[in-house]
Amino acid sequence: MLHIGPFHADCPVLLAPIAGYTDLAFRLTCRAAGHTGLAYTELLHSRGILEGNRDSLEIARISTDDTPCGVQLYGNDADWFCKAAQWAEGIGAALIDINMGCPVDKVTKTNGGSMLLCDPDRTTRLAERIVNSVRIPVTAKLRLGWSECAITAPRLARQLEEVGIKIITIHGRTTAQRFKGAASLDGIAEVVAAVARIPVIGNGDVDSPEAAVRMIAHTRCAGVMVARAAISRPWVLHAVHGRLLTGRTPPEPTVLEKIRLIRLHFDLMRRFRSDRMAMIVMRGRIAAYGTSLGHVKPFKERIRLMHSPADFEAAMDDLERGVEPAWTSVPHGVFASRTSEQHPIGTTEPDFAICT
Numbered sequence: 001m002l003h004i005g006p007f008h009a010d011c012p013v014l015l016a017p018i019a020g021y022t023d024l025a026f027r028l029t030c031r032a033a034g035h036t037g038l039a040y041t042e043l044l045h046s047r048g049i050l051e052g053n054r055d056s057l058e059i060a061r062i063s064t065d066d067t068p069c070g071v072q073l074y075g076n077d078a079d080w081f082c083k084a085a086q087w088a089e090g091i092g093a094a095l096i097d098i099n100m101g102c103p104v105d106k107v108t109k110t111n112g113g114s115m116l117l118c119d120p121d122r123t124t125r126l127a128e129r130i131v132n133s134v135r136i137p138v139t140a141k142l143r144l145g146w147s148e149c150a151i152t153a154p155r156l157a158r159q160l161e162e163v164g165i166k167i168i169t170i171h172g173r174t175t176a177q178r179f180k181g182a183a184s185l186d187g188i189a190e191v192v193a194a195v196a197r198i199p200v201i202g203n204g205d206v207d208s209p210e211a212a213v214r215m216i217a218h219t220r221c222a223g224v225m226v227a228r229a230a231i232s233r234p235w236v237l238h239a240v241h242g243r244l245l246t247g248r249t250p251p252e253p254t255v256l257e258k259i260r261l262i263r264l265h266f267d268l269m270r271r272f273r274s275d276r277m278a279m280i281v282m283r284g285r286i287a288a289y290g291t292s293l294g295h296v297k298p299f300k301e302r303i304r305l306m307h308s309p310a311d312f313e314a315a316m317d318d319l320e321r322g323v324e325p326a327w328t329s330v331p332h333g334v335f336a337s338r339t340s341e342q343h344p345i346g347t348t349e350p351d352f353a354i355c356t
């Protein structure tokens with residue numbers, strides 16, 4: 001159980017913000033695969049939102065079926081940040097997350113993202129303004145510091161707690177590291193130790209229930225956030241949660257269940273974005289999804305070369321027909337205990353209410 005200001009989340013496993021991936025369609029796909037915890041939009045430029053940038057508004061789309069979901073904002077200017085936070089509160093965000101970890105030049109050149117790690121006092125004042133501008137909880141996602149010689153996260157996290165930030169997520173790498181090397185469990189543990197009352201969520205390299213157990217045991221963090229592993233295996237969040245809750249890892253979905261999940265993801269993209277966007281995204285994603293489907297090279301090639309949603313359906317139908325009966329006979333895993341009302345897999349027209 002995570003205590004986040006006024007509300008409690010029953011699941012300590014969070015879906016990370018991942019630019020280019022965690023849009024509404026993908027978050028709902030993860031939920032259909034059993035994820036019940038907190039999820040985030042990808043990072044959104046606070047000014048871009050307010051200026052009505054079409055891409056930003058697409059990415060900011062949230063839904064009442066996708067709760068709890070936070071909107072992640074980046075920027076450097078307190079006025080823009082506060083107005084964007086109020087806008088997100090207005091569209092129904094459960095919370096606002098401040099991006100303090102993005103290492104990408106486009107973001108750091110505007111003094112946003114992980115540049116905020118470099119001046120903890122100024123960043124704390126910025127966070128305080130944002131906290132005071134909305135009624136919903138505000139959280140922050142940090143890296144350990146700009147570089148190994150500039151580890152600022154423990155101090156910054158402590159200060160952020162004092163001004164009312166409700167969760168700290170710490171990715172156990174520095175900005176200079178980007179994604180190199182292993183995430184530092186000791187670094188995460190230092191941030192946990194620096195903070196007195198609010199939950200600290202550990203992030204970095206959690207790709208299995210075992211990795212989550214290891215991180216929590218080593219760092220005493222209150223929960224874990226999963227990013228890259230969810231891209232190819234949206235059910236990994238449910239697997240991690242099951243393991244943390246019961247000590248046992250739920251069985252992996254059957255191949256047929258995975259196929260249905262991919263179909264659902266495609267349908268949701270068509271519904272919330274467009275046919276064109278669904279095809280562009282799925283052509284790029286199929287390699288990741290394919291890693292857990294066995295030997296499906298010709299199928300992946302068909303998806304990469306598809307020209308229409310009908311091509312996608314035909315390829316999926318053929319894949320489904322080729323699945324061995326033993327893989328499909330007994331539904332188990334994340335879908336076994338759910339009715340079609342509880343999750344949209346297997347229904348042709350999931351009924352998702354859109355907030356914006």
Ligand SMILES: Cc1cc2nc3c(=O)[nH]c(=O)nc-3n(C[C@H](O)[C@H](O)[C@H](O)COP(=O)(O)O)c2cc1C
Nearest residue numbers: 016017018019042043141171204205206226227228
């Ligand atoms: C393609 C990509 C996009 C990302 N976009 C964001 C983002 O929008 N906001 C953010 O805070 N972190 C972002 N991250 C960082 C992840 O949220 C996470 O901190 C990092 O990938 C480590 O977790 P993992 O080992 O589970 O992948 C991104 C990472 C990747 C690989």
